[in-house]
Amino acid sequence: xxxxxxxxxPALLKAIAESGYKTPxxxxxxxxxxxxxxxxxxxxxxxxxxxxxxxxxxxxQRLQRSHxxxxxxxxxxxxLVLTPTRELAQQVTDAASRYGRHMRxxxxxxxxxxxxxxxxxxxxxxxxILVATPGRLLDHMKCGRVDFSRLEIxxxxxxxxxxxxxxxxxxxxxxxxxxxSRQTLLFSATLEGNIAALAKRLLRDPKRIEITPPQTRHExxxxxxxxxxxxxxxxxLLAHHLADAALGKAIVFTATKRxxxxxxxxxxxxxxxxxxxxxxxxxxxRNRTIAxxxxxxxxxxxxxxxxxRGIDVSGITxxxxxxxxxxxxxxxxxxxxxxxxxxxxxxxxxxxxDDFQQVREIERFTGxxxxxxxxxxxxxxxxxxxxxxxxxxxxxxRFGGNDRGRGFPRKGPARPSNG
Ligand code: AMP
Numbered sequence: 001x002x003x004x005x006x007x008x009x010p011a012l013l014k015a016i017a018e019s020g021y022k023t024p025x026x027x028x029x030x031x032x033x034x035x036x037x038x039x040x041x042x043x044x045x046x047x048x049x050x051x052x053x054x055x056x057x058x059x060x061q062r063l064q065r066s067h068x069x070x071x072x073x074x075x076x077x078x079x080l081v082l083t084p085t086r087e088l089a090q091q092v093t094d095a096a097s098r099y100g101r102h103m104r105x106x107x108x109x110x111x112x113x114x115x116x117x118x119x120x121x122x123x124x125x126x127x128x129i130l131v132a133t134p135g136r137l138l139d140h141m142k143c144g145r146v147d148f149s150r151l152e153i154x155x156x157x158x159x160x161x162x163x164x165x166x167x168x169x170x171x172x173x174x175x176x177x178x179x180x181s182r183q184t185l186l187f188s189a190t191l192e193g194n195i196a197a198l199a200k201r202l203l204r205d206p207k208r209i210e211i212t213p214p215q216t217r218h219e220x221x222x223x224x225x226x227x228x229x230x231x232x233x234x235x236x237l238l239a240h241h242l243a244d245a246a247l248g249k250a251i252v253f254t255a256t257k258r259x260x261x262x263x264x265x266x267x268x269x270x271x272x273x274x275x276x277x278x279x280x281x282x283x284x285x286r287n288r289t290i291a292x293x294x295x296x297x298x299x300x301x302x303x304x305x306x307x308x309r310g311i312d313v314s315g316i317t318x319x320x321x322x323x324x325x326x327x328x329x330x331x332x333x334x335x336x337x338x339x340x341x342x343x344x345x346x347x348x349x350x351x352x353x354d355d356f357q358q359v360r361e362i363e364r365f366t367g368x369x370x371x372x373x374x375x376x377x378x379x380x381x382x383x384x385x386x387x388x389x390x391x392x393x394x395x396x397x398r399f400g401g402n403d404r405g406r407g408f409p410r411k412g413p414a415r416p417s418n419g
Contacts, residue, residue, distance in 0.1 A: 025050035076147030077130035134170035255323035328365030
């Protein structure tokens with residue numbers, strides 16, 4: 001299928017060609033016609049699948065086709081995109097500007113952690129697309145600054161993450177303030193559980209689209225476990241990987257903001273072009289780090305989960321989980337920062353004996369066992385868990401209904417590797 005066959009406006013086709021896209025991705029192929037038809041949509045698609053264009057392109061087409069309904073002096077947005085984080089909001093805003101560059105479209109973002117006055121000004125002007133994080137948008141709504149009378153499309157991007165971050169009430173309050181006639185497009189890593197319940201409340205007869213079942217995700221990413229005795233051992237493993245000539249850019253994840261700061265400082269002192277990225281930094285500092293990573297001035301970003309969510313920078317060859325994430329979904333989001341746009345990537349997780357339960361949860365969630373690797377000279381003293389013959393052969397194992405009998409004995413063989 002081609003973008004022309006999706007019956008997109010010539011101004012969009014031109015911007016798409018300038019972006020270098022040859023064919024629509026599977027989510028774009030399926031979601032764009034449905035969204036153009038005006039139908040509500042609930043779609044499961046990971047970041048990296050092209051999901052942003054799957055909702056922004058039809059939204060732009062609608063803005064181009066129809067004029068704003070005259071509602072007196074109404075100036076509020078015609079399209080509202082809610083995202084869990086500021087970084088994702090920024091990326092959606094950038095994508096809307098890029099795809100809409102040959103149209104007259106006014107796009108703006110209203111996110112937490114940024115000063116209010118420019119946002120107040122933005123909201124007082126006519127706007128086509130507003131991208132927002134739920135908490136800050138609700139603040140503005142409470143001050144009577146947001147006019148939703150012209151709203152035609154509501155997009156919930158990474159809805160699962162918004163719920164994880166406790167935004168459910170904000171999302172529902174915002175949706176309730178928009179016209180019932182709106183079209184609602186929901187994108188989420190999963191469509192089950194709380195998301196299904198939310199969709200039931202906010203969507204009308206939605207078309208359900210599921211791209212990439214969990215078991216087949218991230219096949220272009222080589223996932224590895226390295227067993228570590230303690231933090232000092234993790235530092236030695238990290239030094240080994242950072243010396244690897246195959247490492248281009250990397251994101252190293254830590255559990256805490258303080259940990260990210262400390263590790264970034266220590267790597268910087270060792271001569272690495274490293275910088276921290278976490279929620280205690282103001283937005284300008286965060287933007288500087290991401291711009292540095294994009295431009296090449298920064299090679300290693302030491303990040304926490306929320307801050308790194310949605311980062312789309314090319315050339316990230318390695319994700320290193322210095323600490324494991326809190327949830328299996330976060331693991332999937334972390335490793336999705338590499339292996340993008342058809343490139344291969346490596347995702348390395350350092351695990352101590354305390355992490356075994358968490359590893360099991362990640363493996364159950366993704367449907368793959370993560371093979372253990374050992375670096376000669378940096379072996380763990382306690383030994384990694386025993387591998388199955390299939391793991392040792394290098395083939396990932398898929399899990400069926402249960403994983404009884406899998407344990408993490410203290411001693412066992414592991415496949416040696418040079419990292
Ligand atoms: P997303 O899943 O929206 O975060 O997009 C992931 C990456 O894919 C972004 O860098 C997009 O610019 C890129 N992308 C989106 N659509 C296409 C396409 N049809 N062909 C190639 N790359 C694309």
